[in-house]
Amino acid sequence: MTEADEKDGTPTVLVDPIDMSKLDPEFRNEIKSMPNGEELNACFACSTCTAACPIANIWTYKPHQLIRMIILGMREEVLSSDEIWLCLTCFQCQERCPQKVRVTDIFFDCKNLAAEEGKIPENIVGLAKTLLEKGQLYEVTADWEREDMDLEPEVPGLSTDEFIEIVKATRTGKIAGGEE
């Protein structure tokens, strides 16, 4: 590359500038008050979580960046990101964090906040509907297979009504109920 080339065009930036006026300083406190969010501020951005993540290569925002974005208050960007839903929940990031930040748990908290705002992938809404209607994700359909194995055709002890009652009254009911 010649010197002339370098002077042409717009300068390369690694990260788009952050518009400080759009930050939500309360976002970090919101996450910190949620289950297992207490250690959020301990993050010193070492990127160990990203190194441990088996799919960080396909993420636009890497795990350590998402944590930093939460601390900075980039609420909208985090809660609208595909990344929180692509998280495998394999806990490799959380397991290796030298600062004991519960990274995977915090992404679960983010998903709950996103869900509260109705930002949920369609297929997950489908699962919520299944849970609300059936009280379980999988139903026995091939009971002859169970009988082949000398098992009762119906699962002994199974009772789904109580499950359905519980999730009808919580957020699942809001997400999956009503709009049919």
Added chain:
Amino acid sequence: MGCSVPANYPNYEAAMHKVAEGLGMELEYMEGVACCGSPNLRAIDMMGWLTVNARTLAIADKNGHDIVTPCNGCFGSLKDVYHFLKHDAKYLKEVNAVLKKEGLEFKGVAKPRHFVEALYSDVGIDEIKKKITKPLDGVGIAIHYGCHILRPKDVTEFEPKMLQDLVTVTGASVIDYPLWKQCCGATVLPVSEDLAIRLARDKLKSMTEAGAAFATVCCPACGNQLDLQQLGLKDSYGEEYNLPVLLYPQILGLAMGLDEDEVGLSMNRVAADPILEHLTE
């Protein structure tokens, strides 16, 4: 028992019962329980997820017995909720207020446990060894533990050594492979099937390259990913692994002298009967 094993893996359920019976372990179906909700419920409805799992734990408290499950999904959810409610008084109060309507209370006395951990801790390797009548001939088995039995370790309290010892006591040898800690991709299946398949493929490749003749799992979702998904890899990746994936109680059952029908070997998607050739008479 959860929902996935009874619906999709009656071979796992049956093998678990038969192995337990042979080892003098008494298993009882819990009355009045349903699904754990899975990590998907945790993602969208933390309170619902906490409550349904606390309810299952409260029933176990009432029964006075620990919960034993063959599914990493149930295990992960129940363990997470158990650990969380033991450490969070505010949520505990809220959850118990809901459970009170049914006359239940989460006390945290009965513990959620994985079947393989119960085999290891309650029966013990020495006792299991006495029941091995048809040991395997040292055939190499790759263990896929599954994320939610291993991590977060402060919650799951599971040691990989437990399953390693349970495999070697059958006479098989454990194959080390680079991606042993890695996820099978099951959780991301509803959001990105391509990604889920890539993860399963990476695992299978790592296991096969390390020289594994078989793989073993202790979770229906992992079993689905590693066994069933192999069929699709011929089209998506042009790769054929033909790596039989057995649910751990199937391997133990065979080594204890059960026959292939008793452990439901024909229900495994990738033909698993080659393992019979590795049993000594």
